[in-house]
Amino acid sequence: MPLTPDQIAEIEAARATPRPTLRAVSEGMEAHLYRAHEVLDHGFIRVIDYMGDDAAIVQAARVSYGAGTKHVQNDDGLIRYLMRHWHSTPFEMCEVKLHVKLPVFVARQWIRHRTANVNEYSARYSILDREFYIPEPAQLAAQSVVNNQGRGEVLTGAESARVLEILKRDAAQCYDDYEAMLSQDGQQGLARELARMNLPMNIYTQWYWKTDLHNLFHFLRLRADTHAQYEIRVYAEAIAATVRDWVPLAFAAFEDYRMGGVTLSAKAIAVLKRRLAGETVGQEDSGMSKGEWREFMEVWA
Amino acid sequence: MPLTPDQIAEIEAARATPRPTLRAVSEGMEAHLYRAHEVLDHGFIRVIDYMGDDAAIVQAARVSYGAGTKHVQNDDGLIRYLMRHWHSTPFEMCEVKLHVKLPVFVARQWIRHRTANVNEYSARYSILDREFYIPEPAQLAAQSVVNNQGRGEVLTGAESARVLEILKRDAAQCYDDYEAMLSQDGQQGLARELARMNLPMNIYTQWYWKTDLHNLFHFLRLRADTHAQYEIRVYAEAIAATVRDWVPLAFAAFEDYRMGGVTLSAKAIAVLKRRLAGETVGQEDSGMSKGEWREFMEVWA
Amino acid sequence: MPLTPDQIAEIEAARATPRPTLRAVSEGMEAHLYRAHEVLDHGFIRVIDYMGDDAAIVQAARVSYGAGTKHVQNDDGLIRYLMRHWHSTPFEMCEVKLHVKLPVFVARQWIRHRTANVNEYSARYSILDREFYIPEPAQLAAQSVVNNQGRGEVLTGAESARVLEILKRDAAQCYDDYEAMLSQDGQQGLARELARMNLPMNIYTQWYWKTDLHNLFHFLRLRADTHAQYEIRVYAEAIAATVRDWVPLAFAAFEDYRMGGVTLSAKAIAVLKRRLAGETVGQEDSGMSKGEWREFMEVWA
Amino acid sequence: MPLTPDQIAEIEAARATPRPTLRAVSEGMEAHLYRAHEVLDHGFIRVIDYMGDDAAIVQAARVSYGAGTKHVQNDDGLIRYLMRHWHSTPFEMCEVKLHVKLPVFVARQWIRHRTANVNEYSARYSILDREFYIPEPAQLAAQSVVNNQGRGEVLTGAESARVLEILKRDAAQCYDDYEAMLSQDGQQGLARELARMNLPMNIYTQWYWKTDLHNLFHFLRLRADTHAQYEIRVYAEAIAATVRDWVPLAFAAFEDYRMGGVTLSAKAIAVLKRRLAGETVGQEDSGMSKGEWREFMEVWA
Missing domain, CATH: 1.10.20 (Histone, subunit A)
Incomplete structure (x- = not known):
């Protein structure tokens, strides 16, 4: 169990004293603040802070597009439009800061996402605890x-x-x-x-990790994917669950266009069009390699 | 006057409804939220959102350095230590989002600071207003x-x-x-x-601009400097005034080490040491070029 | 005509003196070096320097994946695999530096691509020439x-x-x-x-612009697209023509997967599967909005 | 000894076949290409590719400053001016790609420098060799x-x-x-x-690491410093030795202004001015903390 009684008491204390703010507030995210979501045998993710909500994405987009966005009648439609057309900057207007405890081999994969701010526990200054990831x-x-x-x-x-x-x-x-x-x-x-x-x-380390929503979606798309290593995927899934509560409209668009979507090459488009026209197409007349065809058939068999 | 009655009403409405949050709150920054600080003849800066405060910088540093930071007895000392030793990542844990209205030629200089998120009003979508910067x-x-x-x-x-x-x-x-x-x-x-x-x-545009405190300090150091063009410097100064209220300890360290500090080359150190030892040193025996010596003497005449 | 006799003489001089190098050389790109490709009425792009070639992409990938890549029998297959699976880092191992002359309103759109190095002609230091873009x-x-x-x-x-x-x-x-x-x-x-x-x-400015191949592909995907404004698209097309000669295998993969490809949402996948199964599907039972359906039908009518 | 006979043969083969190029060539860097500079017991750094030279920095600066730079009479003076005034973009116009073999705990520190491109050997795909760093x-x-x-x-x-x-x-x-x-x-x-x-x-990994000269100087300033851990400092020193041969003017300016330079706070400037005026100043009337004073006296005792 990753949390000591001291840590639980500290979290409860931090959660006990709401203060007034004039900033955008996401009720869904407030419920997560400071709470540790356990991951693996000793790890966790905790939301330490956040900036913005679904309305902040819309607000930033309307600054960009001005009167031009008025024809999109609602926030949901606009957010889906932005996601569909790869307009990344409005999503960058939201930011999140997490406290993560994770095995070093997971941290080494995670840090490859460079557009983020990181403060990691330093083993030059301090002594690491005796906590190792031992798989189920x-x-x-x-x-x-x-x-x-x-x-x-x-x-x-x-x-x-x-x-x-x-x-x-x-x-x-x-x-x-x-x-x-x-x-x-x-x-x-x-x-x-x-x-x-x-x-x-497999020893555990911990860090504060801060990133914007656009880059977080990119992280989640790669790391919550079925091809990602299980040990990082469970972190991505725990984070995704908090993002769903934080920015529900943006997360729904992300699920539809990114997590549930696929990218087709020009060759794949041509094959699908032939099949829609009634033709039967095999790998040898698809223009694709065997490996590519196998991946294509995983979706379109 | 940059603000219309409608805009003032909108700002007042946004400021009228505080909501509870569990996040770090900076009282000094809450007082600025949404309010327009007028700059030049039609421009302004407004704080739209922020993340973190002085304590958040300390908190992130203590995650990094663990027990190793206990010998620094207080937050102020630790923040000064971090600034003095160019530890940038704890300052990156604070974030700010501004709404800025500014002339295009200023925007073109500003955007050179690449580590920031931007949503600019688009003149492809929308029609720009008839507002031009005319200097005093x-x-x-x-x-x-x-x-x-x-x-x-x-x-x-x-x-x-x-x-x-x-x-x-x-x-x-x-x-x-x-x-x-x-x-x-x-x-x-x-x-x-x-x-x-x-x-x-000199026509005015506007954008949302979001950056972290470390990169904001870098922006302020270059743009609030006396060598910066006046028209961007007044924006930097208006922003600096909000940062002082947001993170007073970090801002004081920034003023001491960056705004009020100088960097000496090895040659300049050698000259100062000779002078401290009682020697009189001129440009010709300083190892510096004339231009370099002139800049050196601006501080050390 | 953008080039003066002096400029042509300078280019010829730079091209007249090949020197030996041990670095990777792309014959296709050497043919472009320094030459001005005219764009719009007074603009141009010129390749000033480059690093790497198709083989450098493969070499970097094999460092990453070691013996694991041996089952991909050739460079072309590996490059296509990397592109298909969004492995961006091997493409980042190639770099290009361009000299571009372009109208300011195009430069303002271009600079939004932040992951690049830029040195722009400074109108604080120097006087701009009397050259304006006047459309055909x-x-x-x-x-x-x-x-x-x-x-x-x-x-x-x-x-x-x-x-x-x-x-x-x-x-x-x-x-x-x-x-x-x-x-x-x-x-x-x-x-x-x-x-x-x-x-x-519409006055012309100029800059040196340096970026890696991954980020250049991202730029080309957005700016050589039919939805991009004509005045930036012609620059993207001129650059694309040099990239085709520089890294022909990578460019072919880029054309197939990015320029010629499409991204389907989960909803769009479901509609196509129903159509492949013989069903007729209209907007109202597609789960898509009218705008989304119209975009979908542009490809799949 | 880190290199096998096979590796030595491969390096010799790569070095045996110069090819003509029209690009900027640095003779000093050509001498390093592909050669392994041994670091620690099994590590090395090798220059795989580079872009630009001292003249390329000057060329980029003259694009920015146009006629405005003509009063600086020579390349050396201009490069020193750029370094002194923190003009970073001309240095970003040079790029280098290294192959590095290094212990994992060093790699974890190194990767914190985010503005770089990295391809690391993947232990998901491939099996790591039995090579560990054992200190002298x-x-x-x-x-x-x-x-x-x-x-x-x-x-x-x-x-x-x-x-x-x-x-x-x-x-x-x-x-x-x-x-x-x-x-x-x-x-x-x-x-x-x-x-x-x-x-x-302490097991060894390896990667390709590519960065621009400005960011490389930042890396060297932090990691070739006496406060850096010995095991990363020796890598920084080995890289620095190649940079000295690559861009000798820029490296000399870097040594004078960065490696050999110091930054003084406003408080430190005030103390030095008082001392130059003949006053004796101690910690208690310096305005500095004890720690800060101790660091100050390391230079100015």
Whole structure:
């Protein structure tokens, strides 16, 4: 369980004292503020702050397009129009700040999204806690045989047990040795910036991460996708659940156009048009490679 | 006067209805929300939203540095430490969104600051208003004779009057012609995206501009500087006055280390050390060029 | 004609002296280097420098995916795979630097693409030339009646002639007055940073613009699109022609997946699947708004 | 030794075949191309490509400032002027692409510099090699007693030997277990994206990293600094040595104004002026905190 009684008390205290503001307020997001949504075995995401709501997106768009937007009769229609036509700047007018606790190997993937602000817990200054991600047996899968990147079948019980045993033992030993190297009991004690290198990448770190809604949608599209690694996908899904409450109209448009949408190449358009005209088309006369055709047929079989 | 009665009423309405929030609240910034601070003859800046306060900077820093920051006893000391050591990420945890009305030639300089989100009024969609920046006589200055970029003495009354006459006449004529080309009265009417090209660059545009505090400080350092063009400097100064109320500790550190500070080259350090040791140093034995020495002596004469 | 004899001589000189390099060389791009491709009446684009080629994209991808990419048998297949799956970082490994001469109102749209490096000619330091964009009669179109943003029918000859007359007259007068204000003949002469505000936005400016291939593709997708304003689209098309010669495999993939592709929403997918199954679907039972359905039918009628 | 005979042969082959180009060529940088500069025990940096040279910086600046730059008589003076006045855009016109092999804990610090393009070797796709950073004994230092972030005295021989023993043993065991979990010999074999979490952060990874000269200078200023962790500083120093050969004028200006320079706060300026006027000033009447005064006296004692 990731939260200590102290942390729960701190969250309750922060939630106990509403203050008046003249800013845009999203009731849905207020309900999430500071609360920890647990992810994996020791991780969480918490909303620390936010700026804007659905109306702020509309407001920014109407500054841009002025009287030109009056023909779109309602906010929902305008937000869907903006999403459909890749007008990204109105969505950038909303911002969110999260506190995230996550394994280092997940953090390394996450940080590749560069348009964000980050303050990570520093293992040069401070000592990391003894908390490691140990997967649930249901998540211990073999290497995929069809995809160089990805998982296949769940491991058998015996192999699964061996893996868990290894992960726990190595984490414990590396952490014991981290502490032993740091210790100033009867020795000088190794510098923290050096000792940390002995820690495996399933150790937990934490950071504050702040980004705008446009870039957050981009993150969610890639990381809440079924091809994303499970361990980052569950973070993306937990975040997505808060975004749905924060900006419900924008999130619905995002789901329809991005999460539920597909991009077709010129070749794929041509094939679909031939099929709509009654023709039967196979890979060999599609102009697509085998891999491309396989991906195409996953949607259009 | 930039604000119409309708606009004033709209601002008053927005300010009349505080709502409860659990987020960090800056009392100083709440007092500015939505209010228009007039700049130049028709321009303004208005704070539309903000995220964070001085405590949010400290909070983010303590996530990064953990127990390592405990020796800094107070928020002010920590904020000054962060500013002194160029730790930019905690300042990025604050965000502000402004509504700005400004002449196009100022907007063209402003947009060079790329790390920001912008929604500008679109003259493809909509028709611009007949509002042009006409400088005060006190701002009508001659080209500097010592600086290729900058102003020298104020123009004499007669020349000044001729310039004002020209600026007003050309603005009026270009706008009359803009309207004439757009008109659908007895003709088809030119497309707005084309007609706009006839407008001179002292016409006013407006945008929503959103950025984080670190990048805002960078903007202010360059644009509130005495070397910046007057017409953008007055915007920077108006913004700075709101930032002072928003994050007073961070702003004080910014003033001490950035606005009031200087950067010394290795050569300049060597000269100052020689002078501190009692030596008299001139340009020829300073290792500096004449231009560099002149700039050095502006501070250290 | 945008190029003076001096400029042509300078370009010829730069092209006359090849030097040996060990870097990746794109023969197709070498043929473009420094040459001015004329755009509009006084504008141009010129390739000043480039980094990388198709092989550099593949090389970067193979660093990322290591042995995992060996099953893709050739460079073309790998590049198409990267483009199809939105793997943007390998395309970022190529970079291009352009010299562009363009009207200010086009520059204002262009600069909205923030992930690029820009050095623009400064009208604070220097005096702009008397060069204005005056459209061809075939480009003088009325405001679109179906689209708030865009052009409709070409203007009639009489209205067209009036518009041209206005544009030329106002440009000439504003520029005459710009010179008159700057003049130091019998007066002090207004500072350049002030005088420039009298110039209309069809005056030409110029800049060096440097970006990576991923962001350039994004620019081309938005600006070479039929919905982009003609005056920026012709620049995008001129750039696209050089990119085709620079990285032919990447450009072909870009054309198939981006320029020639479409994005379908979840609702649109559902409609197409129903039509593939033999059903007839109309707007009212599509779940789409009228505007969305009209856009859908433009492709799938 | 980081390079295998195969790698050396590959580098020699790449260096054996110069090709003609019309682009700007830096002779100093050509000498570095592809060659591995060894860093730490298994790491290296290699220049893969570059764009521009000192002349390209000057050329871009002259586009911006036009005739206004003519009074600066030479390239060196102009480059120093640009650096002194924080004109960053001309330096952004140069770009470099590096291949870097580095420990994961160094990579995690490095990636915080967001304005860069990165392709990292993916441990989801591929299997990492058995290569770990094991410090030299001279680098095994105790935690600093005056600085929460940093190293103090070198460990004694006995403690140092224990630390090395631990680092080697844990690395070996974790890697053995990584291989054991991946193995498909008599079992299914854990997915690579999961097995990697067992690896400690001194394992080596590699990436292509591409950035512009302005951002590279920022990286070097922070990471080649004496306060940076030794393990990233040696990378910064190796890169700096190639930059010196690439753009010698810009690098000399960078050394004078950035690496060798200091920033003074308004308070520090006031103290120095009082001292120049003959006054003796101590911490208590300086307006500075004790920490700030200590840092000030490190330069100005």
